[in-house]
Amino acid sequence: LSSGIIEPRVLKGFRDLLPNAAISKTKMLETIKIVFDSFGYPPIETPALEYAEILLGKGSEESDKQLFRFQDQGGRDVALRFDLTVPLARFAATHAHDLGLPFRRYHIAPVWRAEKPQRGRFREFTQCDFDIIGTSSILADAEIVSIIDTVFNRLKINHKIRINHRAILNGFIKELCTSDPNKTKQTTILRAIDKLDKLGKDVVSTELMEEADLSAMQIERVFEFLALSPSNLSKTQIENKSCEQILNDALALLKGNQLAELGIEQLKYLLDATLQGAVNPENITIDLTIARGLDYYTGAVFETLATDLPDIGSICSGGRYDNLAGLYTKRQLPGVGASVGLDRTLAALEELGRIDNKASTAQVLFCILDSGTEGRIFALAQQLRTNGIATEVFPEINKLGNQLKYADKKEIGYAIIAGSDELSRNCCSIKNLRTKTQEDGISLENLSSILKNNLAKTVS
């Protein structure tokens, strides 16, 4: 651009949230926070910037490449956090002693990853994690499941929490590898199973044979194991089999496999704690194929499906880990937690029509027509706000048509119209901007209650 104007642009992979998107996101987060509060999970904050050494931990080449990393003015090697788990580990190592255990917390904050931008994936996005640290009890796992269920009940998203236990999967795979107990083979099998949904039975079968060197009989056993739980995402299949039935079938197939039996027993305990009234049984299923990453989780793992929109993928995932902060402290800190996929959840809410998608938080626009009425109208508007009605005052004296056009553009449902004449008679008009109808001669005394009635009707 010419004349010294700097082109107003954002970085590749970054974005602004305009009011409609930001309002929806804020409302969703408010609902989620109410649930966290109600379970006794308080918020915490950690710095966006940390020592790169801390964020990288033992790191992988991949996470290293994704870091926004630089030298600060003091020559320190620093980076923007890429998730909220590593900061939690560092936080727990620092503060566990003062906070006391068990320690619950939620953390809603942006993270940054220098990934190749793709549709729907950004280099800056908000994560929403909740965890309970310092207990190995499966009751904590059950609580996490109960929170996931409550979050999506509150958000009115039909859902199914798919639960597995890494010990069942690991136990089964180890059994396949008794003659060849090296980790690589186990990992190959796990990866192949993990791809079943995407690649289908034939491809996975070939991989198991060629790359994991399994016999035809072993491969048959793999599919027998996978068939125990309805891993296919279609809703009807999921509903076919009770959790108890799936676990009993697994126990029959894996009889004598101690690791697998331990996992099955723990899941039974988890179901016992949740299914006596805390969680609707329809919202939980067992899926023996879920692994959720190869290294991190050691116990129960969770994924959550929006049953009306199975294609968007898991909207809340997590699991149990043996040792959160081993990089930063010798203290063993086991825990369990999950993370709400905010972008996906927001997409689900929009798709399901659960979101207004409005550009204003105001329910009413108070128009301002005549000089000399400003103070009166400001006072009346403030009264409406005190009565719980979000009220915008048009910020200048302007043609009525312009003010109504403005209200329309912002999708504000009602306009209050009062010139100096009406005000001197203590009355005003209410215009419904959806129906284009107008009630005149409304007494100012009754304005709040009439608006409240109208607004209540609009919602229902």
Next chain:
Amino acid sequence: LSSGIIEPRVLKGFRDLLPNAAISKTKMLETIKIVFDSFGYPPIETPALEYAEILLGKGSEESDKQLFRFQDQGGRDVALRFDLTVPLARFAATHAHDLGLPFRRYHIAPVWRAEKPQRGRFREFTQCDFDIIGTSSILADAEIVSIIDTVFNRLKINHKIRINHRAILNGFIKELCTSDPNKTKQTTILRAIDKLDKLGKDVVSTELMEEADLSAMQIERVFEFLALSPSNLSKTQIENKSCEQILNDALALLKGNQLAELGIEQLKYLLDATLQGAVNPENITIDLTIARGLDYYTGAVFETLATDLPDIGSICSGGRYDNLAGLYTKRQLPGVGASVGLDRTLAALEELGRIDNKASTAQVLFCILDSGTEGRIFALAQQLRTNGIATEVFPEINKLGNQLKYADKKEIGYAIIAGSDELSRNCCSIKNLRTKTQEDGISLENLSSILKNNLAKTVS
């Protein structure tokens, strides 16, 4: 540290917020957001990282030094935002056309400044800005004042909004410099006046003489001007004089000074709009000495004093600007806004005892004593949550003493105690952890209502 442990530390000038601090901050922000919503101000979000060119704008050496600036993986010159005003300008230049004007927004988000860390000043802190853009009407200024007032009413912080208009100050100073119309002299006078509170009359007088080259008569006139409004922070002095009186005195002193007369007229209009019921007159004063930065603001300017804690400085400041986004667009975008000083406001809330400072959001701890009761207790706890009682379940079966100690440490007020015996008789005990008293034989059916009664009593 030995054995490959990475020392868990945060960068100099950065900090963690532990639950008690984060709960207080979150609650305060919730209250503030409710006010913004009620005035029709929606949230927006902008990226934390932007092109350095955009953040620097015409910039100063100082702001350049404060930037966390680096090259990203794509070789782009990027930086972390150091305020929310520059991003708003860039945002407005990009989206004003789509959003329509006037455009209101609030933005609550972290900013980063590589300043020398001092007590109470951090390199990462949250800003809370609200603005209305695209109107020159003083009604918009009046609305900002009304929002400031409502925010601190809601937060229950006694306050006084100190209002000035740059045209009054500029008009007065220009008059002193008619024989020498260079900007440097005007700036010198402005700076000297700005320091009155800190340095006192004698030092300022010397500066005006030696550095601004004013005559004794001129200096006398400066102090005559300054004496019009009670710039001294003591509460009683502020209350002595009505806003109208101050403006009338100013008009008498500055008769014929067109610029100053314009400013006085606009402030009268602002008071007219706010003082007929929207804002309590006790919460507003005129202070003719307030400048709020030398370049940016062009019209009304605001500062807010917590009258019970005048020493903490302004808890909310802002003003009107002629042209927000001139660096990024040829479109003239006037506006007005303010920023809540969150750290100071939080400090004020704490000082005034308006904050619980608790480490848990839970009101009740449900203890868990006997194996086999987990599912029942989970269901009962979920019922309490549905009834609006924030309820934590101790996440493992443990000694009662340990569980009560935990509740005490987290300052949870009540514990519910129910072993399998009690549960089989559909009853439980409620222990008040403050008074150390216990009610036994509470019927589970009445648990919610009894707890609610107890909690209501605790609050009052």
